[in-house]
Amino acid sequence: MNEPLLRVENLRKYFAHTKGILAAKNMGQVKAVDDINFTIATGETLGLVGESGCGKTTTSKLILHLENPTSGKVLLQGKPIHDMEREALRDYRADVQAVFQDPWSSLNPRMTIGKIISESLTVTKWGKRAEIEERVRDLLIEVGLRPEHAQQYPHEFSGGQRQRIALASALASKPKLIVLDEPVSALDVSIRAQILNLLKDIQERENVAYLLIAHNLATVRHMAHQTAVMYLGQIVEYAPTKSLFDDVQHPYTKALFSAVLPDHPDLQNDEIVLAGEVPSPLDPPSGCRFHTRCPFVMPECSQEEPPLRETKPGHLVACHLYPTG
Amino acid sequence: MSDDIVLDVRDLHTHFFLRRGVVKAVDGVSFSLRRGEVLGLVGESGCGKSVTALSLLRLLPKGAARTVHGEIELEGENILKKSDREMRQIRGRKIAMILQDPQTSLNPVFSIGNQLRETIAKHFPGPGGTVTQRAIEALRNVRLAAPEQRMDQYPHQLSGGMKQRVVGAIAISCEPLVMIADEPTTALDVTIQLQYLNLLKELQEASNMAILFITHDFGVVAKMCDHVAVMYAGRIVERGPVRQVFDNPTHPYTQALIASVPKMGDQRGRLHTIEGQPPEFSDLPVGCRFAPRCAFAEDKCLSTYPTDFSVGNGHTSACWKLERPE
Numbered sequence: 131m132n133e134p135l136l137r138v139e140n141l142r143k144y145f146a147h148t149k150g151i152l153a154a155k156n157m158g159q160v161k162a163v164d165d166i167n168f169t170i171a172t173g174e175t176l177g178l179v180g181e182s183g184c185g186k187t188t189t190s191k192l193i194l195h196l197e198n199p200t201s202g203k204v205l206l207q208g209k210p211i212h213d214m215e216r217e218a219l220r221d222y223r224a225d226v227q228a229v230f231q232d233p234w235s236s237l238n239p240r241m242t243i244g245k246i247i248s249e250s251l252t253v254t255k256w257g258k259r260a261e262i263e264e265r266v267r268d269l270l271i272e273v274g275l276r277p278e279h280a281q282q283y284p285h286e287f288s289g290g291q292r293q294r295i296a297l298a299s300a301l302a303s304k305p306k307l308i309v310l311d312e313p314v315s316a317l318d319v320s321i322r323a324q325i326l327n328l329l330k331d332i333q334e335r336e337n338v339a340y341l342l343i344a345h346n347l348a349t350v351r352h353m354a355h356q357t358a359v360m361y362l363g364q365i366v367e368y369a370p371t372k373s374l375f376d377d378v379q380h381p382y383t384k385a386l387f388s389a390v391l392p393d394h395p396d397l398q399n400d401e402i403v404l405a406g407e408v409p410s411p412l413d414p415p416s417g418c419r420f421h422t423r424c425p426f427v428m429p430e431c432s433q434e435e436p437p438l439r440e441t442k443p444g445h446l447v448a449c450h451l452y453p454t455g
Numbered sequence: 456m457s458d459d460i461v462l463d464v465r466d467l468h469t470h471f472f473l474r475r476g477v478v479k480a481v482d483g484v485s486f487s488l489r490r491g492e493v494l495g496l497v498g499e500s501g502c503g504k505s506v507t508a509l510s511l512l513r514l515l516p517k518g519a520a521r522t523v524h525g526e527i528e529l530e531g532e533n534i535l536k537k538s539d540r541e542m543r544q545i546r547g548r549k550i551a552m553i554l555q556d557p558q559t560s561l562n563p564v565f566s567i568g569n570q571l572r573e574t575i576a577k578h579f580p581g582p583g584g585t586v587t588q589r590a591i592e593a594l595r596n597v598r599l600a601a602p603e604q605r606m607d608q609y610p611h612q613l614s615g616g617m618k619q620r621v622v623g624a625i626a627i628s629c630e631p632l633v634m635i636a637d638e639p640t641t642a643l644d645v646t647i648q649l650q651y652l653n654l655l656k657e658l659q660e661a662s663n664m665a666i667l668f669i670t671h672d673f674g675v676v677a678k679m680c681d682h683v684a685v686m687y688a689g690r691i692v693e694r695g696p697v698r699q700v701f702d703n704p705t706h707p708y709t710q711a712l713i714a715s716v717p718k719m720g721d722q723r724g725r726l727h728t729i730e731g732q733p734p735e736f737s738d739l740p741v742g743c744r745f746a747p748r749c750a751f752a753e754d755k756c757l758s759t760y761p762t763d764f765s766v767g768n769g770h771t772s773a774c775w776k777l778e779r780p781e
Contacts (some may be wrong), residue, residue, distance in 0.1 A: 181644040181645065181646065181647075182644055288732055290732070318499040318500055318671070319499055319671055319672075319712060319715060319716060320499060320711065320712060320715055320728070320729040321732075322715070322716075323715035323716075323717075323726035323727060323728040323729075324728045324729075324730075326717070326726055327725055327726055327728060330725070345644070345645060346717075347719065348716070348717040348718055348719050349717050351717065351719060352717040352724075352726070375719070385646055386645060386646065387719075388649075389645040389646045389648065389649040390645070390674070390719055391648075391649075391652075391672065391674025391675055391677060391678050392674060392677045392678055393673075393674065393677065393716075393718050393719065393720070394677055394701050394702075395677045395678075395697050395698050395701055396698070397677070398678070401649060401653075403646075403649055403650055403653060404646050404650075407614050407616055407617075407647065408644075
């Protein structure tokens with residue numbers, strides 16, 4: 131098999147939990163990301179789903195080289211990114227870009243749109259001034275804005291337009307992968323569809339891969355080729371999107387799906403209402419981390435941690451309900 | 456039947472008076488709530504749904520905004536004519552409210568018990584013991600485990616979902632007639648959202664209170680509401696029983712809004728989009744406010760605002776294409 135664009139291998143990130151300012155006492159570790167593996171193929175989208183605190187954002191920070199892992203690796207085209215220095219790292223930053231949730235805080239209010247978009251090009255000495263201006267024009271058109279907008283400031287734009295600007299600036303360095311962290315959840319319903327369509331058009335045109343972090347399952351279904359579901363720092367189910375949505379296997383994924391609100395009043399789901407809330411990642415439950423809330427819990431669940439196993443081609447589940455075979 | 460109506464809002468106009476001009480945030484909104492009815496008020500940010508809610512409680516920012524026209528009848532009495540003192544007896548007791556963010560609607564320096572007792576003591580004054588009992592009962596009603604211990608805890612000791620339950624407990628503690636829920640689950644995780652919506656539904660059925668449910672999410676409407684009203688740029692454009700509106704949305708804005716949401720059932724395809732942006736309140740179109748973005752707009756739409764046309768059975772829609780030639 132060919133090497134995928136991005137490979138995440140046994141990635142772990144533990145944060146020390148301390149108390150006190152001077153002579154901080156170590157109170158244990160928060161296992162934000164605990165041994166996860168996945169790959170993203172060129173030009174494809176991986177959807178990463180889970181509730182707050184499950185480790186989605188820490189994963190994205192590790193991939194963006196904004197955090198160093200406790201152990202494990204992130205490889206871009208076979209090269210481990212956390213060993214990179216200087217030029218290699220600069221190239222990596224050009225190859226992997228991000229668009230964040232809140233378009234009000236992600237754009238510098240004191241820079242013109244042209245400056246925001248061209249910043250990465252200027253830093254990497256991408257070309258002459260005229261060439262950079264030309265590129266900014268093209269990018270603005272590509273994301274559905276007008277070239278004149280380059281002279282304006284972020285406050286003159288609406289949320290949807292700002293998200294287009296953020297996308298243009300991410301695209302400037304011709305990245306191979308863009309991390310999209312809840313790219314539409316801060317936007318109004320009628321604007322979301324515009325941005326999702328735009329993201330798809332750009333993927334088709336530029337063959338760029340996306341890591342889409344989202345809590346909205348319908349959005350993931352609409353956008354992603356592969357989907358991974360996270361719970362308390364671990365991946366509990368990982369499959370091609372169609373396979374996952376047609377045949378949900380892990381009890382946590384089932385609960386997430388049943389919490390999706392109906393598209394029509396007559397379509398009430400069979401609800402699996404989970405008891406309680408997500409346990410603290412400081413002291414995760416033994417065995418399967420979901421066993422404290424799982425409606426199908428068995429004796430072995432609190433003893434033994436279930437590994438991710440393939441239950442059908444490409445469909446991986448970490449649950450004792452699905453033994454190998 | 457009409458004595459079933461607990462809240463009747465007629466032709467409500469709430470304007471903001473800003474230096475750059477008058478913003479007509481709510482511009483002729485009418486609806487009524489029957490006892491035990493759940494009405495969904497749906498729209499995008501800036502359409503005036505939250506200002507409508509604040510107008511009902513008369514909690515508009517003083518000096519900046521005012522309800523300039525209309526009537527709000529609560530059990531037959533116009534609350535716009537009430538004094539501030541009388542309003543304080545109504546808020547919490549007759550109309551209660553749950554806001555989106557439990558982080559900001561609870562006071563971080565007072566205990567949960569303190570905040571509950573404040574509301575209860577205001578409306579049901581009595582010996583401290585009875586007030587405390589009532590507060591514990593309210594926490595039990597929202598299914599918080601160990602309510603006695605919760606009384607002494609502070610908001611930061613609770614999770615988001617638990618805090619929102621406390622907000623709910625305060626809201627129901629005085630058995631209001633009408634509850635206004637302004638995006639109560641938007642800040643919660645999906646599995647917690649489901650728990651909370653089920654809880655609200657249970658409480659509503661047990662007490663037969665009416666709920667005005669403000670949301671941008673048609674899924675919440677489908678799950679919770681009996682009736683729905685869709686707002687756009689300060690006006691209600693379509694309303695009706697929830698099933699009828701879902702089966703047969705007639706206003707182009709409602710149709711587009713429902714179509715633009717990705718559905719669980721379908722695979723990667725293109726989503727329906729509504730081009731452009733909602734209008735600026737300082738520069739509203741003279742005709743139908745949706746006309747500049749509407750695929751079916753005609754000359755008449757640009758010049759005259761449509762009246763509400765009936766599409767049967769309490770389902771109305773403000774769109775000229777529904778006008779039947781006489």
